[in-house]
Amino acid sequence: MLNSDLIVGCVCAVLTGLVYFLTRDLSRLGGVFVNYVLVALGFLSLLLLIKGLVRPERIKFFESAVERNNVLVGLIILALYLIVMPKAGFLPASYVFYGVFNLYLAEEKLKTRNILQSLGLSAVVVTVFYFIFHHLLEVPLPPGSWFES
Amino acid sequence: MLEAAWSGFVQVFYPGNFLSLFFGVFMGIVFGALPGLTATMGLALLIPFTFTMTPAAGLIMLGGIYVGAMYGDAIPAVLINTPGTPAAIATTFDGFPLAQKGMAQHGLVAAAVASAYGSLVANIVLATAAPPLAEASLKFGPPEYFWLGIFGLTIIATLSSGTMLKGFLAGGVGLLLSTVGMAPIGGDVRLTLGFPELQAGLELIVALIGFFCLPEILSSVIGQRRAAYASQPVKPTLSVIGEVIVSLLKKPGLMLRSSAIGTIIGFAPGAGGNIASMVSYNEACRWDKHPEEFGKGTIKGVAASEAANSSMAPGSLIPLLTLGIPGSPPAAVILGALMLHGMRPGHELFTTHAPITFAFIMSMLVAAFLVTIIGCFGSFVFARIINIPARFLAPAILFMTVLGSYSIRNNMLDVWIMFFFGVIGYVSHKLKFHPAPIVLGLILGPFVEEGLVQSILTGRAAGGVLGYMVFRPISLILIGLSLMSALWPLYASWRAGRRPPERCAEEGSDA
Amino acid sequence: MARRFLTLALALAFISALVLAGPAAAGYPENSIVYSIPFNPGGQSDLEARRQQPLLEKMLGVKIIVQYKPGGGGSVGWAELVTKKPDGYFISGINIPHIILQPLARGNAGYETGQIVPIALFQATPIGLAVLKDSPFKTLKDLVDYAKKNPGAVTVAGSGTWSGHHIAHLQFSKMAGIQMTYVPHKGAAPSVAAFLGGHVQALWANSNDLVQHAEKSRVLGFGTNKPFPNMPEVPTFKSQGYALLASIDRGAGAPPGTPAEIVKVLEAAFLKIANDPKIQKQMADEGFEPLQMGAAESKAYIEDKVKEWAPVVKEFKK
Numbered sequence: 002m003l004n005s006d007l008i009v010g011c012v013c014a015v016l017t018g019l020v021y022f023l024t025r026d027l028s029r030l031g032g033v034f035v036n037y038v039l040v041a042l043g044f045l046s047l048l049l050l051i052k053g054l055v056r057p058e059r060i061k062f063f064e065s066a067v068e069r070n071n072v073l074v075g076l077i078i079l080a081l082y083l084i085v086m087p088k089a090g091f092l093p094a095s096y097v098f099y100g101v102f103n104l105y106l107a108e109e110k111l112k113t114r115n116i117l118q119s120l121g122l123s124a125v126v127v128t129v130f131y132f133i134f135h136h137l138l139e140v141p142l143p144p145g146s147w148f149e150s
Numbered sequence: 151m152l153e154a155a156w157s158g159f160v161q162v163f164y165p166g167n168f169l170s171l172f173f174g175v176f177m178g179i180v181f182g183a184l185p186g187l188t189a190t191m192g193l194a195l196l197i198p199f200t201f202t203m204t205p206a207a208g209l210i211m212l213g214g215i216y217v218g219a220m221y222g223d224a225i226p227a228v229l230i231n232t233p234g235t236p237a238a239i240a241t242t243f244d245g246f247p248l249a250q251k252g253m254a255q256h257g258l259v260a261a262a263v264a265s266a267y268g269s270l271v272a273n274i275v276l277a278t279a280a281p282p283l284a285e286a287s288l289k290f291g292p293p294e295y296f297w298l299g300i301f302g303l304t305i306i307a308t309l310s311s312g313t314m315l316k317g318f319l320a321g322g323v324g325l326l327l328s329t330v331g332m333a334p335i336g337g338d339v340r341l342t343l344g345f346p347e348l349q350a351g352l353e354l355i356v357a358l359i360g361f362f363c364l365p366e367i368l369s370s371v372i373g374q375r376r377a378a379y380a381s382q383p384v385k386p387t388l389s390v391i392g393e394v395i396v397s398l399l400k401k402p403g404l405m406l407r408s409s410a411i412g413t414i415i416g417f418a419p420g421a422g423g424n425i426a427s428m429v430s431y432n433e434a435c436r437w438d439k440h441p442e443e444f445g446k447g448t449i450k451g452v453a454a455s456e457a458a459n460s461s462m463a464p465g466s467l468i469p470l471l472t473l474g475i476p477g478s479p480p481a482a483v484i485l486g487a488l489m490l491h492g493m494r495p496g497h498e499l500f501t502t503h504a505p506i507t508f509a510f511i512m513s514m515l516v517a518a519f520l521v522t523i524i525g526c527f528g529s530f531v532f533a534r535i536i537n538i539p540a541r542f543l544a545p546a547i548l549f550m551t552v553l554g555s556y557s558i559r560n561n562m563l564d565v566w567i568m569f570f571f572g573v574i575g576y577v578s579h580k581l582k583f584h585p586a587p588i589v590l591g592l593i594l595g596p597f598v599e600e601g602l603v604q605s606i607l608t609g610r611a612a613g614g615v616l617g618y619m620v621f622r623p624i625s626l627i628l629i630g631l632s633l634m635s636a637l638w639p640l641y642a643s644w645r646a647g648r649r650p651p652e653r654c655a656e657e658g659s660d661a
Numbered sequence: 662m663a664r665r666f667l668t669l670a671l672a673l674a675f676i677s678a679l680v681l682a683g684p685a686a687a688g689y690p691e692n693s694i695v696y697s698i699p700f701n702p703g704g705q706s707d708l709e710a711r712r713q714q715p716l717l718e719k720m721l722g723v724k725i726i727v728q729y730k731p732g733g734g735g736s737v738g739w740a741e742l743v744t745k746k747p748d749g750y751f752i753s754g755i756n757i758p759h760i761i762l763q764p765l766a767r768g769n770a771g772y773e774t775g776q777i778v779p780i781a782l783f784q785a786t787p788i789g790l791a792v793l794k795d796s797p798f799k800t801l802k803d804l805v806d807y808a809k810k811n812p813g814a815v816t817v818a819g820s821g822t823w824s825g826h827h828i829a830h831l832q833f834s835k836m837a838g839i840q841m842t843y844v845p846h847k848g849a850a851p852s853v854a855a856f857l858g859g860h861v862q863a864l865w866a867n868s869n870d871l872v873q874h875a876e877k878s879r880v881l882g883f884g885t886n887k888p889f890p891n892m893p894e895v896p897t898f899k900s901q902g903y904a905l906l907a908s909i910d911r912g913a914g915a916p917p918g919t920p921a922e923i924v925k926v927l928e929a930a931f932l933k934i935a936n937d938p939k940i941q942k943q944m945a946d947e948g949f950e951p952l953q954m955g956a957a958e959s960k961a962y963i964e965d966k967v968k969e970w971a972p973v974v975k976e977f978k979k
């Protein structure tokens with residue numbers, strides 16, 4: 002059981018301190034608002050820390066180890082997608098991402114049929130949106146440095 | 151003036167004009183509905199189309215886009231807890247819980263009806279009282295914006311689930327986040343951590359997607375492997391539409407108040423609809439006989455939010471048409487369109503160009519009706535979207551949010567920021583506080599800061615900062631409202647005796 | 662056998678020549694060109710680009726894609742511009758004094774003034790100082806006299822910090838030996854709104870805004886050499902004894918290292934538009950001053966302005 006008040010209070014206090022040091026070089030007009038907010042934040046963090054010690058609100062972060070693993074894997078897949086996208090280009094990365102995620106969320110085992118189904122669906126969904134955004138609406142998308150001439 | 155209004159009304163139904171209106175409303179709904187795309191972007195992308203049209207048809211199309219987007223943003227808000235534009239943040243508070251209960255169609259229809267209602271009210275005001283209202287809107291000076299921002303922040307007091315302390319802390323963090331980038335006054339570059347793209351600050355939509363959309367996916371679809379987005383599937387029926395319409399029309403107080411709030415906030419130049427919907431939601435909860443229903447899925451909440459953000463749109467056009475000062479970013483794009491067609495805002499618009507201007511205003515009235523029709527019937531289709539199994543829907547949503555975050559400012563950093571905020575949003579969910587106050591701080595920070603520093607500058611020149619900032623009519627009203635808003639929870643709990651205060655808590659779907 | 666080999670060799674040589682030939686030789690432009698606007702859609706820079714877009718497309722024969730990269734008063738867009746390939750397929754709107762003042766005033770704007778290759782400057786927006794019609798200041802002299810007796814009491818709104826308005830304010834204050842309070846706003850529209858609402862006593866404004874609100878305001882001085890055609894009765898700062906030339910100029914620029922041949926093609930297209938009498942009339946009606954400065958002229962102009970403003974920034978930046 003974690004003490005949510007203490008955690009939030011600590012994080013905010015640390016944030017306040019960090020921002021304080023990062024903003025000492027601001028001009029008077031540029032920094033006045035920041036200072037006011039820092040004071041308020043510092044004060045509120047202190048109050049929350051006190052509450053955390055006196056009447057804490059306890060929570061359970063992850064209901065189970067399974068949940069924790071699920072979330073972590075999901076985040077990793079997403080992060081990989083974002084890392085690969087500028088390198089491989091929007092389209093290829095998205096195809097792979099959709100397919101992988103789809104397979105990950107499905108409860109069935111990795112049979113060839115599933116993989117093909119997944120990639121096929123991915124191709125349709127991703128291509129349709131790509132077409133609408135990039136060609137119809139002319140929204141620029143990451144080109145992919147591996148393929149840039 | 152009545153004949154001008156009537157002739158304008160008739161003009162809307164000329165085939166060419168009506169077609170472009172329909173097209174505009176449709177595109178507006180699409181742009182509003184796709185998170186990452188905004189009304190502003192939609193308008194900017196479709197302006198070139200208007201070059202080949204007559205000024206009337208072109209402007210009518212743009213008006214349609216604006217109105218459509220103000221409804222469209224409710225669709226993802228209800229279905230996937232993601233406001234399609236910042237104006238729909240408050241719609242998620244009750245919209246998403248409705249979808250969770252299998253009542254997604256109720257939410258969508260309520261949004262459509264309320265959007266139309268708000269649009270109607272505001273357009274009538276626009277058509278009849280534009281010039282005097284515009285003069286009034288000019289009275290909003292730096293102190294007024296400051297107090298408006300403070301008033302907005304006091305909403306946190308009533309909106310925070312969990313401790314008020316955490317809510318205000320979150321608001322403070324939001325204020326701090328809003329300082330990233332160039333200072334509005336002083337020109338200092340703050341907290342960019344070496345990234346030149348951050349000179350522009352954090353992009354609001356990216357924060358919205360991160361705080362609202364991702365945590366939902368992470369916790370239910372990924373974390374708990376829920377098979378579908380909603381706990382209960384939705385079965386759209388025709389009777390729901392009639393049901394919702396009737397129950398909303400039986401609440402004129404709620405609808406009128408929400409529309410009024412939206413119109414007024416709309417014409418304070420720059421304030422925009424981002425806070426209108428939240429203020430309206432807050433007031434609706436405050437004055438309702440059953441405030442505990444808010445946050446758990448009631449169409450009243452959706453209606454309050456949507457009526458306000460739809461009435462904001464015509465409101466923001468008031469200072470635009472009369473003075474050439476846009477009241478919101480989409481209005482700024484419309485200003486550009488007006489200039490491109492050689493129409494200068496001001497007297498001219500209502501005299502020389504009166505036919506076109508009134509056609510434009512009337513078209514937004516008609517657009518409101520189109521929105522109801524499209525929205526109500528569309529609710530059949532839209533609502534079913536969340537019946538799609540999560541393993542197909544979730545990757546598609548993630549893919550689209552990545553697309554959307556990138557396309558706003560064409561940089562990859564925004565996508566990473568969205569990811570980062572997503573993690574923070576998820577963590578905050580688990581730590582029992584809603585990330586909405588952070589977003590509120592992010593939105594209101596610039597108002598509060600600009601108002602504060604400009605007031606300091608002007609006040610010092612006038613002799614006394616405090617005196618300058620407080621003793622003005624509008625400021626006094628806003629200060630009064632802020633005090634009332636901040637102290638209301640205490641008053642309510644005192645009145646209720648020992649029972650804990652009824653707050654407009656937005657319980658997360660399954661925090 | 663030898664014949665086949667020869668044909669193959671010739672074919673290869675031909676293909677490699679095509680591939681290796683520089684973009685200029687290959688017949689620029691061939692693909693669509695991205696015209697990036699470092700401001701929000703609907704703004705003046707956007708409107709100018711839209712005005713030019715159909716004409717550029719006709720002249721250059723390729724699609725012109727207008728993109729937006731707002732932020733930092735333009736700095737985000739220019740920071741991107743200087744990282745793009747100098748192949749002529751990515752250009753950006755540029756604004757003076759922004760591209761000069763931003764690197765000077767900020768530690769790191771993401772780009773340097775010298776990195777941007779100017780293509781042309783096609784619009785000038787002279788800056789004027791205005792007061793409301795019912796203001797006690799009837800002439801510039803009234804304002805200066807009052808400011809001398811009450812340092813800091815006169816509030817003047819303007820758009821942005823370290824912007825064209827701000828620099829004009831600083832230069833004028835220095836020349837007149839007075840102290841006025843500059844109240845920056847997030848753009849021209851908010852500053853005009855504050856002015857019209859009476860929240861400040863004076864306004865630094867762009868000529869098109871002054872033309873639009875001519876009924877409600879009185880312009881005390883214009884930062885031009887000769888009286889502004891739309892408002893010929895307004896005296897220039899010069900004629901009142903202050904050598905202040907203030908304006909916001911718009912043009913187009915290319916990434917560093919863009920070959921001269923490509924710049925020439927773009928310059929020719931932009932200048933043709935700038936010399937079009939219909940375009941000139943449109944601009945003048947709206948309250949702008951059409952310019953027809955080519956690449957070399959623009960470069961020299963920018964360098965002059967850098968020399969003029971660098972000491973001012975240094976002096977006032979604390």
